[in-house]
Amino acid sequence: MKQHLEHSVASWRGQSLKHRASLVDRLDPRGRILLASLWALLTVSCYSIPALTLALAGSVLLALTARVHLKRTLRRVLAMDAFIIFMLLFLPFTTVGDPWFDVMGYQASYQGVEQAVVIFLKANTTVLAVLTLVGTLEAVVFAHALARLRVPDKLVHLMLFTLRYLDVINREYKRMRMSMRARAFSPAGNRHTWRSFGYLVGMLLIRSLDRSERVLDAMKCRGFHGQLFLLDQFEFQRRDSYFAVVMLIATSTVLVVEWAL
């Protein structure tokens, strides 16, 4: 029986437990990663608003097919939008071009607005597609798929170990924080607070380092010599080919619109 832990820092199962089963879940993770990359590459290389609108529509359609948890996905997309919102707001006023409208004496240019819309479309299209195709993978499956796609072993190992020990380190942090509270520590804006937090972070680093050494020792005792064997096998099936073809057609359509207009 598989068990799930939802609200941990490291969400093992990603979004996979938060939505109903869908076609996308059954696709080969490697294919999903490659196609998401292709889609992202396509999106960032387009500059016409109709083509990008079409691409965004494609991403939305994909998200609907994958039956992603709408609220969760939207929240993540909005979180990304929050990063670029100020850039989008200021772009019309900072880009040189034909004047369009005024706000409190500042002139917005036509080209600036266009730039802002293009960036907005690109960002949302890419993030939505990645959340749909890659974000629905379990974190560990994602790492294994990367390994199978010949991403360097060291990077994959780093990711796997981060996933495994994030929670252990987090628990260690919580334990120390609790013992601080148990001795009546309450954070304030003074030297004592900052020094205590400094000790906390420092101790966390030292403990993590020590633990990493013990983990490596334990691995050596079981015959580890630099190579991790990954157990799951992925199969590229007929439905993966169909999906790839659909994605390629969608990509070409967007490109045709981009070049035609």
Place this chain on the structure above:
Amino acid sequence: MSEKILQVSNLSYHYPRREPVLDQVNFSWFEGERVALTGHNGAGKTTFFHLLMGLKKAKRGEIEIAGQSCRSEPDFLQARREIGFLFQDPDDQLFCPTVIEDVAFGPLNLGKSRDEALLIARETLASLGLEGFEERICYQLSGGEKRLVTLAGVLAMKPKALLLDEPTNALDRNARRRLIDILSGLPQAMLIISHDPEFLAEICNRRIELSDGKFHEQPHSAAALVG
């Protein structure tokens, strides 16, 4: 006479700027022996285990495992197939996401194919009464379950002998009972560090105390031999 698992002669070790924790220690270990290694905290018991596994390098002395003198890393690579080491903290040992992957880790390192490794892992889990744990996520196991899974990970390599570092630590009564029952049923020779006298009395047939860097063989009570 039963076969000798290892022979340690004049083994010494000290940490920088401190008194030696092991001072010219001699120790022979034979098949069928379940040795209790006791001593106060910081006496050097765990250090001794690390030296035997080649995780720390001895300052002086000789370690011979299965008739093979062990000095460098390649020597110990072979030795680690003979002797399984159960770490004090299960979280140090369980680094794979799922139980089955962790138990299959050792066999894979020994050059078994994926299917063989999975088969061995399943069999080992079943032999410890852990059927159905294959897909469980390691960090969500309880303390007792973690302990048994780490034991499965070590046993899956089919070692001749086991080093157990405080195996009953932090286990509740049931988990502790279960572990003791499993350990008493295993054929391997064992070298056990523990501060749990009842557990040692039940499992072990030889006692050594480590103090002031020396091994002191302790008389063994008849009652414990029966247990």
